[in-house]
Each structure stands twice: as structure tokens, then as C-alpha cells.
Amino acid sequence: MSAGSLAGSGLCPELVEALEGRLGIKKLLPIQQKTFAALGGGRNRHFDLRICSPTGSGKTLAYALPVLQEAYRCQRAQLQCIAILPTRDLAMQVHSVFSSLVDASRTPSVSVGLCCGLASLEEERAQFQPSRSRGHRGQLSCSAPEVGVEEGGVSILVATPGRLKSHLERRHLRLSHLKFLVLDEMDRLLQQSYHDCIPFLLEEFEASRRLKERNESRGMEGTSGRTPGEEAEASNPFFLQPKYKCPAPRLVRLSVSATIGGDSNKTAKIQEEFVRTVSGFDASAGRLPTDKYELPENLAEFRVVCAKERKPYTLLDLLKRVEKQRAVCFTNSTEASHLVTALIRKTKSVDWTCEAYNSRRTPVERLEALRRFKRGEVDLLVASDALSRGIDMPAVKLVINYDAPSSTKNYVHRVGRTARVGEKGTAITILGGKDDVGAFKKLLRKLGPSHTFPSLLPQKP
Ligand SMILES: Nc1ncnc2c1ncn2[C@@H]1O[C@H](COP(=O)(O)OP(=O)(O)OP(=O)(O)O)[C@@H](O)[C@H]1O
Numbered sequence: 427m428s429a430g431s432l433a434g435s436g437l438c439p440e441l442v443e444a445l446e447g448r449l450g451i452k453k454l455l456p457i458q459q460k461t462f463a464a465l466g467g468g469r470n471r472h473f474d475l476r477i478c479s480p481t482g483s484g485k486t487l488a489y490a491l492p493v494l495q496e497a498y499r500c501q502r503a504q505l506q507c508i509a510i511l512p513t514r515d516l517a518m519q520v521h522s523v524f525s526s527l528v529d530a531s532r533t534p535s536v537s538v539g540l541c542c543g544l545a546s547l548e549e550e551r552a553q554f555q556p557s558r559s560r561g562h563r564g565q566l567s568c569s570a571p572e573v574g575v576e577e578g579g580v581s582i583l584v585a586t587p588g589r590l591k592s593h594l595e596r597r598h599l600r601l602s603h604l605k606f607l608v609l610d611e612m613d614r615l616l617q618q619s620y621h622d623c624i625p626f627l628l629e630e631f632e633a634s635r636r637l638k639e640r641n642e643s644r645g646m647e648g649t650s651g652r653t654p655g656e657e658a659e660a661s662n663p664f665f666l667q668p669k670y671k672c673p674a675p676r677l678v679r680l681s682v683s684a685t686i687g688g689d690s691n692k693t694a695k696i697q698e699e700f701v702r703t704v705s706g707f708d709a710s711a712g713r714l715p716t717d718k719y720e721l722p723e724n725l726a727e728f729r730v731v732c733a734k735e736r737k738p739y740t741l742l743d744l745l746k747r748v749e750k751q752r753a754v755c756f757t758n759s760t761e762a763s764h765l766v767t768a769l770i771r772k773t774k775s776v777d778w779t780c781e782a783y784n785s786r787r788t789p790v791e792r793l794e795a796l797r798r799f800k801r802g803e804v805d806l807l808v809a810s811d812a813l814s815r816g817i818d819m820p821a822v823k824l825v826i827n828y829d830a831p832s833s834t835k836n837y838v839h840r841v842g843r844t845a846r847v848g849e850k851g852t853a854i855t856i857l858g859g860k861d862d863v864g865a866f867k868k869l870l871r872k873l874g875p876s877h878t879f880p881s882l883l884p885q886k887p
Pocket of ligand 1: 451452453454455458479480481482483484485486487683684815816817818820842846847
């Protein structure tokens with residue numbers, strides 16, 4: 427059996443079938459193997475976990491697989507996992523990863539919901555309503571329902587912070603069975619103004635757990651025997667045995683990012699307990715990459731230097747020089763993204779088709795732009811940093827930084843849209859004058875002594 431093969435991975439048959447059949451995945455990537463092992467296939471919930479690994483290394487499935495395996499094991503229509511993503515586009519992307527696996531596995535007790543503001547609060551709330559007609563093999567909880575809170579409904583909820591908070595404030599969600607809280611792009615979630623959602627969620631979870639314990643001690647909950655899920659587990663060799671029996675559900679926080687920082691003041695907000703790290707970073711395996719980031723292995727980096735005011739011409743010249751391919755061009759603002767798009771479209775001698783992708787466009791327009799890009803109808807997406815984090819575009823070959831990135835993290839996430847999952851990719855940064863060159867040199871120092879400053883783009887690459 428080869429390393430990482432699905433057959434020897436400990437994954438349940440539903441997931442193996444879904445991965446192979448729906449996603450065409452034949453083996454697990456290193457960060458996926460490590461995370462699955464650390465979490466004992468979703469059963470080991472004795473510590474919180476930070477999942478740190480370079481862009482495009484497969485972190486989404488790294489957390490999705492143990493979460494789903496645990497949901498299949500339990501076979502209960504209860505909310506077991508909330509995954510929080512900083513933007514709507516990312517939430518939709520992660521929702522579609524979970525959904526494609528769940529749809530392919532045809533396990534009616536497990537379902538996935540999405541709350542990111544695409545629909546009204548009431549429409550989103552409908553996902554949390556019990557759906558007894560689904561004929562799930564598990565059972566709805568015997569515990570007394572909390573006032574205003576629905577039982578049943580989705581097992582995995584993917585949400586943006588603001589929207590999740592709105593549902594929590596209205597008590598639309600029952601949290602007492604929650605096992606996993608995923609904070610994807612954790613460092614960005616903590617940066618944004620709405621990060622107060624996370625302490626709020628943790629407080630709600632605690633309150634809900636206390637209520638459940640009170641109810642149990644008053645004899646209101648009558649589950650003494652094994653659940654159907656536990657019965658199935660006892661005879662199922664695919665589920666790993668836990669080292670210790672877990673008492674009441676413990677909330678495991680899974681923090682995920684290619685650039686998790688070591689700022690303990692910020693991470694304190696997440697209230698991690700006995701935190702461990704699984705790392706896909708070679709040099710710092712087992713430790714947090716606090717001030718050191720890593721780029722994808724097969725990334726070729728170049729720079730082009732020009733006078734500030736000549737940047738538009740330099741970009742056009744670049745597009746004429748390099749072979750037309752699927753590419754993303756980053757700007758530092760939505761205005762610049764629109765201006766650059768208009769410029770390329772107007773320039774007859776440049777035959778790249780392009781679209782603007784930024785926060786000024788509606789979510790539907792952005793989704794459509796992404797779809798057209800993925801279908802190959804658009805060669806170049808001109809994006810503000812709305813696209814720099816997490817968006818998965820497997821076939822991107824080239825990233826152009828029209829505006830120099832503002833930080834090391836920003837550079838890592840931008841260029842990480844290419845050279846994903848072992849593919850080759852190129853990043854070209856346009857530097858407008860000495861100041862840009864100096865600032866860029868400074869921010870790249872954080873990539874460590876082994877990183878060499880990108881060379882000048884050859885005349886004929
Ligand atoms: N085991 C696997 N085998 C082959 N491809 C995989 C595997 N797991 C994931 N992928 C693919 O790898 C790509 C990148 O995965 P993903 O988006 O999870 O990366 P990431 O590490 O979260 O990146 P980022 O840090 O940029 O968000 C996706 O297209 C995904 O389908």
C-alpha cells in the first residue's frame with residue numbers, strides 16, 4: 427500500500443468512495459494524513475489543533491475529512507461542526523467541498539448548510555429545521571429543546587462571521603452537540619473587526635453545554651443505551667478506537683492557515699486548550715511558523731522594475747511578452763482593478779481576455795467571473811486582495827503583482843494562487859521605482875535566508 431493511499435488511511439468506506447468517485451482523489455496529501463492521524467479520524471478530541479501548511483497543500487480536506495468521518499460515525503442529524511470563513515466567496519468554496527463529498531456518499535443523516543448572506547436570514551434558518559422525512563438512520567436528540575432553537579437539520583454549517591452571529595443572536599442554532607469549530611484563514615479572522623463573533627460563539631456554546639448538563643442531571647435526557655451510531659461503530663473496523671472515552675462533547679477548535687502568526691494576545695480570543703500543531707512546513711515541522719512563511723515548492727519568482735508612472739505600460743508590455751495563459755493580476759485597490767481591466771480591454775495589441783474581480787462587484791458577478799475563468803473563457807482575472815486568500819483555482823499558471831504586496835503574508839497568499847498541489851507556477855512582481863524595490867526586499871526577508879530575491883524577468887522568458 428503506497429503512503430497516503432486511501433485504502434490504508436483509516437477513512438470510512440463512504441469517504442473513500444466519495445473522494446475517488448467525486449473528486450478523483452487517489453491518495454491523501456501529507457497535511458491530510460497528519461491531521462487525520464492527530465484527530466484519530468475525528469474521535470480524538472482531547473486538544474485543539476492548528477493546521478499550518480503552505481498555500482495549495484490541501485488544508486480544506488485536511489479538516490473536512492475527520493469532521494465528516496465523525497459525522498458519519500455518529501449518524502445523528504445534529505449540528506456537529508461550524509466552519510467559519512472570513513469571506514462569502516471562501517465560505518461558498520468550502521461549502522461546495524463538503525457538499526460534494528456528502529452528496530456522493532449518500533448518507534442521509536449528514537447534511538451541510540451555508541450561511542453567508544446570499545439568502546435572507548429566514549431562508550438560511552430553514553436549513554436548521556428538523557427534516558424527519560430524510561429518513562436518517564440516527565435519531566433526533568431526546569434532550570429537551572432549548573427555547574427558540576431547532577433540533578435536527580444540518581450537521582455541518584459553513585458560515586461567515588457576521589452572518590453566524592446574526593443567527594446566534596436570534597437563537598436559531600442549537601450548539602449543545604457541537605464538536606468542531608473550524609477557523610479557516612484564522613489569522614485573517616482575528617484581524618477583522620467582526621472577530622468578536624468567535625468569543626460570542628464560544629460563550630454561546632458554553633451556555634448551551636451547561637444547560638444540557640443541568641437537564642441531564644434533572645433526568646430530562648433519557649439516553650442511556652447506545653445510539654445507532656455507537657452500535658455501528660462497535661462492529662466497524664474503520665473507526666479508530668479512542669484512547670480515552672470522551673465525556674460530554676468537547677468543542678475542538680481547528681485553526682487553519684498558511685500564515686498563522688504567533689501573536690498570543692490575538693489567539694487568546696480563540697481560547698485554545700492543550701493546543702497542538704500539525705505542520706506541512708518542512709523546516710519548522712511540529713512548530714508554529716511564527717514569523718517565517720513558506721512558498722510553494724515549484725514557484726518561479728521574477729521582478730520587473732520601472733518608473734512608478736510607467737506601470738500601466740509595463741504591464742501591457744509584459745502581457746505581450748509572456749505566453750497567454752490562465753493568470754491572476756493583483757492590484758492594491760478595487761479602483762485599480764477596474765482601471766487595469768479597462769486598460770487591457772482597450773489596448774488592441776493585447777489579446778488577453780480579462781475580468782475584474784473585486785469587492786465592488788456583486789457576489790453573483792464575482793461567482794460568474796470565477797466560473798468563466800475556470801472554464802477558460804477569461805485568461806486574466808484582475809483582482810483586488812479579495813481573491814488573494816484561499817480561493818482555489820487549480821489551473822492558474824501565472825500571478826502578476828501589478829501593485830507590490832503590502833506585507834509578506836499578502837505576498838504569500840497572492841502568489842499561492844499558483845503552483846498549487848505540486849504544480850508549477852510563476853509569479854511576477856512589478857516594482858514602481860526604488861521605494862517599491864526597498865519595501866519589497868524588506869518584506870521578502872521574512873521568507874528566511876534561503877529565499878533568494880526574485881531575479882529580473884528575462885527579456886524572453
Ligand atoms: N489528496 C489530494 N489529491 C489531489 N488533489 C487534492 C487533494 N486534496 C486536495 N486537493 C486539491 O488541492 C487543491 C488545493 O486545496 P486547498 O484549497 O484545500 O488548499 P489550501 O492548502 O487550503 O490552500 P490555501 O492556503 O491557498 O487556502 C484543491 O483543488 C483540491 O481539490
